[in-house]
């Protein structure tokens with residue numbers, strides 16, 4: 001049986017309080033990191049652990065730490081991404097609300113390792129309870145001497161503050177988040193330069209998702225080898241899977257990376273509601289390509305999902321049963337992305353709206369004869385041609401539904417009504 | 424060599440406070456009126472244009488007066504799959520006698536549609552101001568409206 005790591009405390013009463021965190025061994029890893037390890041050793045440990053970013057892109061964390069300049073004269077920053085806007089994802093909200101100190105401890109260790117003296121938390125504006133929990137946790141960490149000057153009697157100092165976003169999905173993209181932290185509209189920046197070179201206020205900045213940061217204390221406490229023993233070849237450690245849609249028990253399930261999707265759906269989430277037949281699954285949030293029911297035995301790892309033409313993304317699994325109209329699912333999702341395009345570049349600003357309008361026409365029986373081709377053409381010309389990865393994100397799911405469920409689209413086109421309701 | 428840029432206005436340090444300042448102004452003025460924008464600009468030594476461009480980018484900043492209770496119904500995929508989204512929106516529309524995007528004449532309720540409140544585990548979900556409500560049914564919505572009307 002796999003013992004939860006990141007969520008092991010969240011069901012305890014008062015799990016968000018520093019007293020609870022300390023009672024179960026909290027801040028011991030920060031102590032160990034600061035007193036027993038050099039920054040270089042910590043970077044090596046994180047590299048050896050195989051930890052990859054949990055914010056969607058899966059970049060190796062230790063490698064990213066190594067990108068920041070070593071010169072102690074250069075001020076460095078850690079930026080903590082709690083923007084969680086990817087539809088279907090609700091893991092970060094749960095960690096922040098129920099175990100914020102775990103993240104702070106990760107931030108302390110990461111900051112010490114890369115030589116940062118300042119950490120900024122960016123949190124989605126809608127997460128009102130999360131904001132309160134962040135503020136309280138940071139204040140308590142200061143009071144206990146885990147933040148501020150000369151932490152644990154060392155010469156390492158770190159200040160940390162919380163900044164609330166204000167309702168824009170794109171601000172989860174790391175460079176848009178930095179713009180937002182600077183008080184500007186959240187338009188992404190061109191990369192390179194990467195934030196590790198030029199980030200917040202022009203300073204080298206390490207950006208991480210909070211689930212990535214929550215892994216850090218455990219890696220330091222239990223060792224890189226322990227962490228690397230969980231998971232698959234290229235996907236190490238525990239992962240929180242947010243499961244929603246047509247399952248009996250929607251919720252967050254923490255499991256090793258590489259756990260088969262059917263185990264997550266049928267054992268952990270209780271199988272399908274009303275024991276209906278499985279039709280399709282979004283494996284990693286609304287920007288990832290759909291899987292069909294016959295792919296349900298796939299291991300939930302970065303490499304296996306990539307091989308299957310999709311992505312692990314945020315690990316948000318949306319389960320759809322046989323009653324689901326795939327055209328409607330795609331239409332709904334593309335509406336979200338059309339609304340959330342930041343407007344900086346034409347393929348995304350205009351393309352996202354045209355794609356939504358096209359799918360909307362098909363769904364509502366008003367399609368033009370070539371609308372399926374049009375949707376595919378739009379997807380081809382958005383993907384890879386945009387300023388930031390939003391372009392790829394917005395076409396991923398709709399395009400995959402056309403490729404895998406084309407007969408439903410054609411039925412809609414021909415009969416001006418839904419395939420699912422007729423079969 | 425390029426001449427060094429000397430910004431006359433728009434201190435980056437004060438600009439970083441802009442989102443927080445806008446939240447405070449919105450709280451005080453009820454919405455970000457031209458007067459509120461001016462005031463924030465003065466206080467942070469920014470131009471009204473800089474303040475407006477940021478304020479208008481974010482959906483949580485109100486650029487027009489809105490109701491005391493802003494009801495945001497999720498129409499995301501996970502909520503839709505379990506019977507949420509459209510039926511809830513239609514129901515609220517009927518009960519409040521307004522369309523999504525509108526405010527009741529008494530200024531009490533504004534109805535808005537959003538996608539994914541990161542509460543898909545308790546879908547269908549909606550938010551009223553800062554409060555999240557999940558596992559909704561039409562009956563629960565009626566109870567909620569009743570409660571809010573009496574406040």
Ligand SMILES: Cc1cc2nc3c(=O)[nH]c(=O)nc-3n(C[C@H](O)[C@H](O)[C@H](O)COP(=O)(O)O)c2cc1C
Pocket residue numbers: 052053054055056057058059081082083084085086169170171172173174175207208209210212213388389390393
């Ligand atoms: C459109 C878009 C939205 C994103 N939204 C988020 C988000 O809400 N939260 C997050 O942690 N990362 C998000 N990311 C990924 C970030 O850009 C970045 O890769 C991540 O925060 C890095 O942290 P990690 O290495 O720990 O994963 C988004 C990326 C894109 C392109």
Ligand code: SF4
Pocket residue numbers: 170187188340341342343344345346348349386387388389390391
């Ligand atoms: S791809 Fe979309 S979100 Fe990204 S910069 Fe272009 S318009 Fe903005």
Ligand code: FES
Pocket residue numbers: 087088089497498499500501502503538539540541542543546547548
């Ligand atoms: S889809 Fe409604 S809360 Fe996520």
